[in-house]
Amino acid sequence: MLDAWSAYSKPVPSSCSELLTLFLQCCCIAVLTGGLFYNWMFSSLEYPFHLSSAIAVSFSLLLLLILFLVHPIRCMFTIIIPTLGTKQGRRLLLSTCFMIVAVNIIPNIMDNIKTILQVIKCICKNSSDSLLNSTTLLGKASTQFGHQIKEVTDKLADNALKPRNGHFQYTQVLIASQKIKDDFSAVELLVKQTLLVANRVAAGFFLFYLLFESAWYLKSYLTNLRFDNIYITKKLEGLAVDKKAAHLLTRSPKKLIRSTGLKLSREEMVMCLLRMMLLTLVLMLTAVIIATDYIAFHLADTAVNEVAQFPSVPITLNIKYDAKISILPFIWKIFNGVISGEKSIANFERTYQQNLTFISADCTMKLPSPPNNFVALAVGMLYCIIYAMIFLETYAQRLCRKISASFFERQEEHRVQYLYRELLRKHKKEQQLQQKLRVDL
Known part of the structure; x- marks a missing residue:
């Protein structure tokens, strides 16, 4: 393992076996x-298959050539791995979370809202049909009743009791429901496309910024001896022992960190807590969207199940009319009603029945779309990784320095000597200050 890393980190392989090892490693990477x-x-950015394949193959071949031939690029590419544990890696994972939510959860919410609107549409349609049929029933009853009493209510039957035309209201209900459905479809498509484009732009920006940050770190490491030079390494300890100045490390400033230590400083802990608070706000927003998905499904499922159980309301119209005429009623009163002088001229009795239904079997309703528990679990796992990366960022920074030191050993020696001289200078300055204080006393 050490031999493979040595072959990978050397500027020029020293043997054919190291050259072959380097080539195989570059191929695997x-x-x-x-x-x-x-x-x-x-999968994540939803580019076409052919475009994704062509770009991936071209990128792999170009990466193989560059890694095999250019030593600094090989170091910069290796630094990218721990850099993924910093804020850039967190942004990439957050971008992935937003894309998962935009592609899987938000369309599911829209589908369930469409189901609810379709239920409302079916209720309006069937209720309108039932009301129209009831109006027709009233018209039929009024027509038959009018024929019986035509001499009295002919005009009333033709004008006042004729059936009302409900076709206009029914058409308006259909147009309104279709317009609402089209508006929701347009909003769903617009939101999905906007989030997809925004996620592609953000992902591309974060990727190039990740490369830029790795290149900037390597450039600063090679050109600035002070940059990220706060670690007590084995080389520094060995140099201090050789110079018989090991006391410099025991009395080193608090800002110096042992490269193999796991303890975080107070400033690092405060920064971690602040990042966790900001991440928690984003997590709460994502949790609200996921909860909305479950709520929309519950409402849609309840609406479909309850509507299917709506009973029909029976309507019964009973019309009874009996018209009689009495001839010389005062004469028949003499006989105390023994003989009746009344004559029936109209006898009408009809019963009309109609069922008022709110839903029918002809109305097709889309079943509610249940939330994908795997998607919610995946988003939760990504957030757990992001939370862990907040604490790992400090160690990722230390790993970047170790990688750079293994690729550029001479530069690391210069940096160690510079740090030793700085510690020695500060120590001498403290001694001079103490001697001056003693003289003053």
Whole structure:
């Protein structure tokens, strides 16, 4: 393992075996990176299959060539791995979370809202049909009743009791429901496309910024001896022992950190807590969207199940009319009603029945779309990783320095000597200050 890393980190391989080892390592890295890049473009960013494949293959071949031939690029690419544990890696994972929510959860919410609107549409349609049928029933009853008493209520039957035309109201209900459905479809498509474009732009920006940050770190490491030079390494300890100045490390400033230590400083802990608070706000927003998905499904499922159980309301119209005429009623009163002089001229009795239904079997309703528990679990796991990365950022920074030191050993020696001289200078300055205080006393 050490030999493989030595061959990978050397500027020029010293033997054919190291050259072959370097080539195989570069091939493995190029293939693995190309596969991840393809999966990221095709699955997460939803680029077409052919475009994703072509870009991934081209990227793998170019990466293989550059890694094999250019030593600083090899170091910069290796630094990217721990850099993923910093804020740039967190941003990439957050971008992935937003994309998962935009592609899977938000469309599911829209589908369930469409189901609820479709239920409302079916209720309006069937209620309108039932009301229209009831109006027709009243018209039929009024027509038959009018024929019986035509000489008295002919005009009333033709004008006042004729059936009302409800076709206009029914058409308006259908137009309104279709317009609402079209508006929701347009909003869903617009939101999905906007989030997809925004996620692609953000992912591209974060990727290039990740490369830029790795290049900037390597450039600063090679050109600035003070940059990230706050670690007590084995080389520094060995140099201090050789110079018989080991006391410099025991009395070192608090800002110096042992490169193999796991303890975080107070400032690092405060920064971690602040980042956790900001991340918690984003997590709460994501949790609200996921909860909305479950609530929308519950409402849609309840609406579909309850509507299917709506009973029909029976309507019964009973009309009874009996018209009689009495001839010389005062004469028949003499006989105390023994003989009746009344004559029936109209006898009408009809019963009309109609069922008022709110839903029918002809109305097709889309079943509610249940939330994908795996998607919610995946988002939760990504957030757990992001929370862990907040604490790992400090160690990722230390790992970047170790990688740079293994690729550029001479530069690391210069940096160690510079740090030793700085510690020695500060120690002498403190001694002079103490001697001056003693003289003054």
